[in-house]
Amino acid sequence: GESVGLHLPTLSVQEGDNSIINCAYSNSASDYFIWYKQESGKGPQFIIDIRSNMDKRQGQRVTVLLNKTVKHLSLQIAATQPGDSAVYFCAENKAGTALIFGKGTTLSVSS
Amino acid sequence: GAGVSQSPSNKVTEKGKDVELRCDPISGHTALYWYRQSLGQGLEFLIYFQGNSAPDKSGLPSDRFSAERTGGSVSTLTIQRTQQEDSAVYLCASSSQGADYGYTFGSGTRLTVV
Numbered sequence: 001g002e003s004v005g006l007h008l009p010t011l012s013v014q015e016g017d018n019s020i021i022n023c024a025y026s027n028s029a030s031d032y033f034i035w036y037k038q039e040s041g042k043g044p045q046f047i048i049d050i051r052s053n054m055d056k057r058q059g060q061r062v063t064v065l066l067n068k069t070v071k072h073l074s075l076q077i078a079a080t081q082p083g084d085s086a087v088y089f090c091a092e093n094k095a096g097t098a099l100i101f102g103k104g105t106t107l108s109v110s111s
Numbered sequence: 112g113a114g115v116s117q118s119p120s121n122k123v124t125e126k127g128k129d130v131e132l133r134c135d136p137i138s139g140h141t142a143l144y145w146y147r148q149s150l151g152q153g154l155e156f157l158i159y160f161q162g163n164s165a166p167d168k169s170g171l172p173s174d175r176f177s178a179e180r181t182g183g184s185v186s187t188l189t190i191q192r193t194q195q196e197d198s199a200v201y202l203c204a205s206s207s208q209g210a211d212y213g214y215t216f217g218s219g220t221r222l223t224v225v
Binding site: 034041042043044045046049089091097098099100101102103104 | 115144146152153154155156159167170202204213214215216217218219
């Protein structure tokens with residue numbers, strides 16, 4: 001079946017570095033993509049989303065990039081902080097259906 | 112409350128027993144979703160309710176799983192004759208615009224089948 005996956009299960013960075021988390025998706029019909037952050041013992045928390053008619057969207061310290069040609073999604077976190085340590089999931093959606101989630105990347109930030 | 116509320120937060124049950132998990136979505140949210148998250152894994156879609164439409168049950172793993180949503184608000188996920196492989200965190204989410212917008216998740220119910 002179609003699924004959303006991530007390139008790396010874990011990513012370790014130093015505080016203050018920029019982090020890039022990658023995701024590959026397989027369904028060219030998907031038109032909506034979201035990044036979620038999940039801390040231990042909590043439900044996923046919305047970070048940022050992007051529609052397929054865009055290739056870049058910026059939030060506070062986060063940027064999502066969408067490359068539809070190669071079906072690639074990335075999340076960039078600027079000046080990573082210890083509080084950013086969590087599991088990050090990308091998710092995709094095609095109209096009228098529920099979000100499909102990838103397996104997640106665990107981001108560890110050391111001081 | 113302002114968020115999605117799930118109860119119980121933890122449930123331990125014996126193999127073969129039935130369990131009910133409850134979700135209170137954000138007031139006014141028309142869409143409600145159930146996902147399952149096994150240890151160290153991503154979120155597996157189970158079922159999706161949108162307004163008064165028939166639910167999308169395509170993710171339910173077996174006929175032991177069912178869910179209902181009463182009055183367009185509270186939802187209950189029922190697992191009959193639980194098995195050890197049902198052990199997971201069951202997450203509920205709601206949204207105000209349907210599947211095309213970001214969801215707000217609850218903290219989940221951790222189910223352990225012994």
